[in-house]
Amino acid sequence: MRAAEQLLASSADGQISTREICSGAQVTAPTLYHHFKDKHALLDAVVLEGFNTYLDGKRAIAWSGDVLEDFRTGWDVHVSFGCEHPAHYRLMFGNPQADQTAPAALVARDELARTVAEWGAKGQLMVSVDAATETMSAAAVGVTLQLIAAQADSTHPISTNVRDTIAHALFHPLNPGDTFADGVTRPARQLLDALPRGPLERLRPTEVALLREWLASLADSSI
Incomplete structure (x- = not known):
């Protein structure tokens, strides 16, 4: 394995031969095949x-x-x-x-x-x-x-x-310096602050109340 590792480190494309490995390790091919199924198994291990x-x-x-x-x-x-x-x-x-x-x-x-x-x-x-x-x-x-x-x-x-x-x-976009929580809580807080206190067009009073409740929960603030 050490011989193969050294050869691999000096190879540009990973193409090293069994003969080179055995020569570097000073062993014969049967010794290599005793420990590894083939050259590819040896290289996988390295x-x-x-x-x-x-x-x-x-x-x-x-x-x-x-x-x-x-x-x-x-x-x-x-x-x-x-x-x-x-x-x-x-x-x-x-x-x-x-x-x-x-x-x-x-x-x-x-x-x-x-x-x-x-x-x-x-x-x-x-x-x-x-x-x-x-x-x-x-x-x-x-x-x-x-x-x-x-x-x-x-x-x-x-x-x-x-x-x-x-x-x-x-990833969800964040402003510079924000933590991930800021990416949710900050917009929720801004939207909550921007909502008028009275009725909202296109939303029923119950929907407005639910929207405020959800935004307050996300912003971790009170209505």
Whole structure:
């Protein structure tokens, strides 16, 4: 595994041979096949081990709790990993066939799905959890593979432009400096304050009373 990891790190496209691996490890091919079904199984194990190390570092990040900031941070970390480990990343995401999905890619997908589900449970998404997860994954992988092909780094405008476009499409809009709660309570409070105290056209008195009650509840204030 160490020999394969070193070869992979120095490879631009992840194309390394069994002969190279055995030579680097100073073993014969039967030794490799004693431990792994084939070369692809060995590379899957190497990539998964490296990606789990990356995930450990990501889980140690002090997240802000602000959905947009944390989304951008997570996106940037993902793209940076791909640009810094292009051969690993291609093995993870370079083959779109479902039956050939690398184990590390499955781990990444599960991690993303859990995070997006938490955002969805808090009402921070404008679309379903599944739609948001698939959109984020497709966009991040596509951008990262494009940057790898262009030999660009994660600070390229392609990444930041797509990232911010995705954020605008998936998350409820907030004003700068707002928490997510401000995105609901502030407009409710403003609308409540703007309502005249008397009757409203097109609404019956019972509907007006109910509207005021709902707005007051959302604004966490009294009528």
